[in-house]
Amino acid sequence: MEQYEHTCMIRGDGGRAIRGILDRICDKWTMLIVATLDEGRMRFTHLHQHIPGISQRMLTLTLRNLERDGLVSRTAYAEVPPRVEYALTDRGKSLIPPALALARWAIEHSNDIQASRDTYDTQDG
Amino acid sequence: MEQYEHTCMIRGDGGRAIRGILDRICDKWTMLIVATLDEGRMRFTHLHQHIPGISQRMLTLTLRNLERDGLVSRTAYAEVPPRVEYALTDRGKSLIPPALALARWAIEHSNDIQASRDTYDTQDG
DNA sequence: CGGTATCCACCTAGATACTG
């Protein structure tokens, strides 16, 4: 009820802070990669296989961005063939709870939202 | 700690459910509009004035999508000049707490993330 | 006042081919 006083956090500086984060979190693959890495440290190929539909290019690009933001660590071993492992940093792990909160909301409301969309779309056009 | 068992919610069906929602939540203006409407019901022009940088087109488009998803209600009064008011529905209000959780995370980590980016970007290139 | 319609620049992400 009294949450309104806190939504200024979202509107804050015209929304720049929150949007800067959302831009990272909400692209097509970030959430999926973070959630997958929550399972533990993992090689490139393993990630590639466990995230259906992602291309090599997008996996690389998204991992680079996550690394840049300090959410994921990258460890390359000097072997042949090469081995590279990715893992969530503490900062990356700290993203999981709020992400879960959003996921929970999404799951809980997805049926209702879909129903609303269907209704809206079939109104006489 | 034991959150891993729950991240399957995010990965779920290959991420389709959560991404369908994220696509709505995470576009350029949705969060800002929802946060602004948390203040109370509001006219089109008032929204336009209180969300810096948004165009009429994007305000209309985003409001239509929110209405379609049942997160915002639209009430048009048969007057001249026309008056249209927007308000969060109960479903729309229910989005605020998880959105705040994410905003909180964003604010708390934005300095560290920016620092990581700076470091990453200045590494010999 | 509260929109639509139109045009356009940019960016994202997919497909494909190639490499240390």
Next chain:
DNA sequence: CAGTATCTAGGTGGATACCG
């Protein structure tokens, strides 16, 4: 194995002009 390079289609959002 773990990438990089290149090309391109499609979508998002801004600018501008007009309308009931």
